[in-house]
Amino acid sequence: MHIRPGCAAALGATVSAEGVNFALFSAHATRVELCLFSPNGQTEQARLTLPEAEGGIWSGFVPGLKPGAVYGYRVHGPYEPEAGHRFNPNKLLIDPYARQVVGPLVWDDALMGHEVGHPRGDLSFDTRDSAPFVPKAVVCAALPPAAPGPRRPWDETVIYEAHVKGMTARHPAVPRGLRGTYQGLASQPVIDHLVRLGITAIELLPVHAFLDDRFLVAQGLRNYWGYQPIGFFAPEPRYGLSAPILEIRQMVERFHAAGIEVILDVVFNHSGESDETGPTLAFRGIDNSSYYRLTEDGRHYINDTGTGNTLNLSHPMMLRLAMDSLRYWVEQIGIDGFRFDLAATLARGKRGGFSPRAAFLSTLRQDPVLARVKLIAEPWDVGPGGYRLGEFPPPFAEWNDRYRDGVRRFWRGDGSRAELARRIVGSAEIFDVSGRLATTSVNFLSAHDGFTLQDVVSFVKKHNLPNGEGNRDGHSENLSDNFGIEGPSDDPAITAARAARKRAMLATLLLSQGTPMLLAGDEIGHSQRGNNNAYAQDNDTTWLDWAAADPDLVAFVARLTALRRAHPVLRQRRFLHSGLRAEDGLRDLVWRLPSGEEPKGPDWHAPGICCLGAELRVAAAAPCWGAAAAFLVLNPGGPTIMRLPEGRWRMMLDSADPLAPEAEFAAAETPVAAQSVQLFIAAAPEPVQERP
Template sequence: MREYSILAGRAAPLGATFDGEGVNFAVFSQHARRITLCLFSPDGKTETHRLDLPERDGDVWHGYIPGLRPGRLYGIRADGPYAPEEGHRFNSNKLLLDPYAKRITGHPDWHDTLMGYKVGHGQADLSFDKRDNARYMPRCVVEDVLFAWGRDTPPRVPHEETVIYEAHVKGLTQLHPDVIRKGRFLGLASDAVLDHLVRLGITAIELLPSQAFLNDRFLIEKGLVNYWGYQTIGFFAPEPRYLENGQIAEFQHMVARLHAAGIEVIMDVVYNHTGEGNELGPTLSFRGLDNRSYYRLQENPRYYINDTGTGNTINMDHPMVLRMVLDSLRYWVEVMHVDGFRFDLAATLGRTPTGFDRNAAFFQAIRQDPVLTQVKLIAEPWDIGPGGYRVGGFPPPFLEWNDKFRDGIRRFWRGDPGHVPVLADRITGSALQFDHSGRPATSSVNFVTAHDGFTLMDVVSYSAKHNEANGEGNRDGHNDNGSDNMGVEGQTDDPAIVAARAQRRRNLLATLLFSQGTPMIVAGDELGNSQRGNNNAYCQDNEIGWIDWPEADWAFFDFVRRLIAFRRDHPILRQKRFLHAHERLIDGIEDLFWWRPDGVPMQDADWNAPDLRTLCVEMRIASGTPAYAQREEAVFLVFNRGEAVTVHLPPCPENRRWRLWIDTGHPDIDGEVVDGGFLKAGRETVLALELETVHG
């Protein structure tokens, strides 16, 4: 066995850093008495060395080992007080993951020794477990993060041109017949997947959590797994199960391939909590390194503040915890070349002891960061804590998931009364929520479905959730889904219901893609994918959660592709500036007109009519929009939730005419001139027309 000497090293950067000659280790712990580095044999089975980090600068412990190379397996032990009622849970018998580890070999094997306390003891977490947990823990790996990027260039797609595709690495690839490396980053980088995304017109793929995460013990004991991944345990390491050969270069290769296809990569990241849970959870990393620093604790520090619903909440008020999050974000941008982030339960990131603050340290740090201000930042603007619902309350440059759009659009098409004014607000960018602080209309990330909830097919096929496979008695998941089974619960061969459901799906996605804001589509919705009524498939790593490629509805795919192309070709539908009738003018012409089907401008009384079922809107380019976009003069949209109706078109100036490009009731229509100044909008139909110049 080789003997290693450990030198003082340096306090930055944190983590394990190979410099060509050896490896520097630096670990933060404010309250530890000693930090010990543990080295392992190549197979990970034998702990070969224990070396105390010899130096401490402030709260960073560090040491340097000459001759150590990438690929070496390691872990950390922290010695300090075990005093849960004072917020301390040090236990040097527990091998810990390095929070800055660039790769982790796998997942913990659940065993009671992973707990810092004696499971079943009368004092619960106040007891102390002296057993070593190393045989059940994964190892950290020293990595050389260099990658031959070649000419990789971030696509930097403007917000107003962005179409987001929310996808799960395994769910997208597992059943695809032409993908070889199924369930892997390399499979997502395959020609088959890239061709599909390019054909559809996607500009950004938003990946469900791809940082290393935990398989919850209660799921493993039920024969399930954490499929979605919202239990992060390593903020710098790719999820091991998505690596084919255990190399982080596989993730980098995936990003390079997507970039070459013109597609940005957005990561769904979970910095609001970790997978260690509450005081009865395992000691895997943060809890054992410095529980009182990493987590927000109650007045009795034995217990955790739980604004996330997962048992714990990250303490963003601590400068070193904030530094870890920012270091992690910059790492994924600078080393892994990702193009943006979607922040899970982002309201938690702005919490202070007095509640949510849009000027909290995290937001201020982001706004001044020269790296992070160059990428897309998307907030899930809520958590479950007091005052946690904050849609529209985030500072620039954040975009936000807009669940008001989802709920309003679903209920309009379901036929709920009084939802025409709601539809009008949503298709014009939800100005009440977002038109402030200089924010653009693209701040609203519009969606009718997301990973959390029904798929598009299930929105029109189920009136209630069916989550029995989750093993929780169908008690989990949302109960109010704004869905409608349209006559039969679940699958049916009734041709009338099948046709009506296809029509409703076309209406929902047409509404999404014709609305101001940034649209997001869930992977598989364009193919008619169903989760069999499960609206909380977080633990369904099986045919429920995977996209059913063999049964794909390719006719629907072609229609969705046309919707995206129509949006791309008509900048009026994706403006940065908010449209406001009677407020902004272009050469003396208003930019937003609301019409009744009979061709009369809408009046206040019309909006409140109890039988209002049809919305007709004419949109023009907002003032200040670059001249290149003003080549088109107007689009006219009709959203008809009622019976068939004759719609009078807005007057045409001389040498102009209206052309019908989209009719969800006749999906094959693709550019028909409308003569006579009116047309028929079929029952439950969306129409999209362009005002064009007649030449010659």
């Protein structure tokens, strides 16, 4: 086995007919060794020094090497933690550009660049070989370009946030050998369920290769959510069978064939290496001061993420890595979009402040590949000034936690009409800037982080003791209600009240302007037993309980998405501001009290919230026009009577009577049950047409 000068143009392992080119960026290394292993990753068979170093990129070409070769790196350089350098060639390192990894991470003190327990702490130097305990990279041939997906417009999008394993681990119709895998997720029973629900995009919790935190393993737990990445190209092997890359691509192809886009939750704000006391697995040992944001003393890590470190997206090579990864998942796997975890961190500049013109956001926006896919920001982090809702530039959509909180308060009975009104018409006061669309607001009632919808109506307190942190983790205020009994109840009155509240909240979500996101399991009534931070619960707590699924609730959600799909007035691209429509002199948005009158100042914040009506038409600012109109009635209080606007209305939905068929409603007033939502559509509207 020998090595000759290579090419620095393409980072990672690039296969050609003659062999494999290896390239790794490290600006401060003095030598880089390529280590080749046996196919099972157990035995190091060769150690070759990369002969070329050009602009900080070390490269070499190994003739005759084939796809499937297993490798890692050892990087030499100064071990000077107080200057930001933590090179230690005794530690085998994962290629950040690895397309596949093999072998588990086995926690051992040899993974640390310093001696654990040494009086000098992380300033000490550990000489043990970490290779037996580290996953290895695998050389992979490039895939042919992926076919484009459905490319659903935002105003037709309904997102379903799901976990690869949790979706199918207990699904009786999925073959046992496929449960919890990429293939199982894309099996026909799952696809049929999503199609029936009217889902157009499935958003997956992280599938980049990640690790199980040491403190979790010590307690017999695992990192279920996956927010501890150790590679940004390789799919997580635990969800694969024999060929994870091909399996995840086949999964995407199957979803596309069903008209469903695939969005990935990606974590570019930090890595799984933690702080200075953590393991040396990749970035830390390759070039610590380039890949991470460090404090002024150079020794410690800026921790805007709450995980111990923050990746340095201000550095051009870390930025390149992120962009290369995203393009790879789009072009070779077929991914249709990304949700960026703690996206405020990605938009922090060299000085640590947030900027909508940060290098990461600007580079994404101009990239010809990435600018055409869906981009969703989680618009906050735990760093200073980290809450940036509404401040991301187009074409980003954003998770809107103010929607979640406002809707939960309204239906719990301690919110306000004003807050609900802002949320159900797209949160225009937050997002209607810089030409952004009403679909920018990703509305949700629940997500992986927090209570499920079933738990929102069943628990007041969090019940996180199984996480092993003394119930100190997770949010303490969930804006939830237990209807008098904490947890499950057999009381028919409580069960009925909880069901009514869930239907009302789901109707609110799917009939609001903006882009709705449904948490997997909310449509079947799945509970996590009050655990609102189930990141370590890789078990029945998080795996969807299909055997206990509520078929009536599934049918109700399917009916809601069908109504949203059939009536574009419910999912407009332009914001509604009660603007006067030139064509007919009618306003595009009119709020109504039960009396039929419009609310005045005090009505918006009156104590004891009661019924509110919203009369909706095609936006005055929209490029099209039509006489279609909808009237939405939301009643968190007791039974009441709502006076309908003038005209002929057809009742399309009553959440209090979910099985009731559509019906013409000629009366001037409609009875509205407690804790319910009603939807009316104007009878025989004129077709939508372009404005003159």
